[in-house]
Amino acid sequence: MDAPDFVHPVDILLEEHRKISRYIVNFSNLLDNPAEWESAIQNAIQLINHDFVQHERREAILVNELEKLMGGKIGPLEMVEKEHRQLDSLRKRFNQTLGKIDLSALDGTDPNVLELLDIGNRLVWAKKSHFFKDEHFLFAAARGVLPAERLREIAWKMEAI
Ligand SMILES: [Fe+2]
Ligand SMILES: [Fe+2]
Structure with a gap:
């Protein structure tokens, strides 16, 4: 059998996990140093x-495909979707706090700045875990359940984003 002419959708997502994880380490290192807060933000x-x-x-895209195959957000989907919602609500709080800060005149004594860094740091580490x-x-289920003929289309949809 010929090698497929596309990257497996799970491998696309895994590569993103690896890339994002590298940036998360850098971001966390800046938090103890106020001079670096602007770039940390x-x-x-x-x-x-x-x-x-x-x-x-x-x-x-992967979650939706699995949901169709499994008949709903059940089992592993339910578990990961619960965490996705928790991460979404942390992002909402991050952006609400961000809206209270003037980034062009950052004030290190503004409690909103510390709160923003705190929420941001918690969020990125929650994301990493x-x-x-x-x-x-999720990915283990996807590798086991997704039929080969769907993989190419899912990969194309992902690459188009
Ligand atoms: Fe992910
Ligand atoms: Fe996820």
Whole structure:
């Protein structure tokens, strides 16, 4: 059999987990140093509102396919979707706090700045530990259940995002 001319959807998502994980380590290292807060906030915004969102949109394609096959959000899907909702609500809080801060004149004594860094840090580490669940439940189910003829289309949809 010829090698497929596309990357397996699970491998696309795994590669994103690896890339994102590297940035999370860098971001956390900045938190103890106020001089680095501005760049820490910019890194957090990039991760939380761009990289995470793009990854979640791709992962949602896989979740939807599995949901169709399994007849609903059951078993591993229920577990990962519960964490997705928790991560979504943390992002909402992050953005509400971000809305109270003037990034062009960052004030290190503003409690909102510390709160933003705290929520951002908690969120990125929660995301990192969530990757374990994705990989051991969601991706494991996807490798076992998704029929070969669906893989190419799912991969194309992911690459188009
Ligand atoms: Fe993921
Ligand atoms: Fe996930």
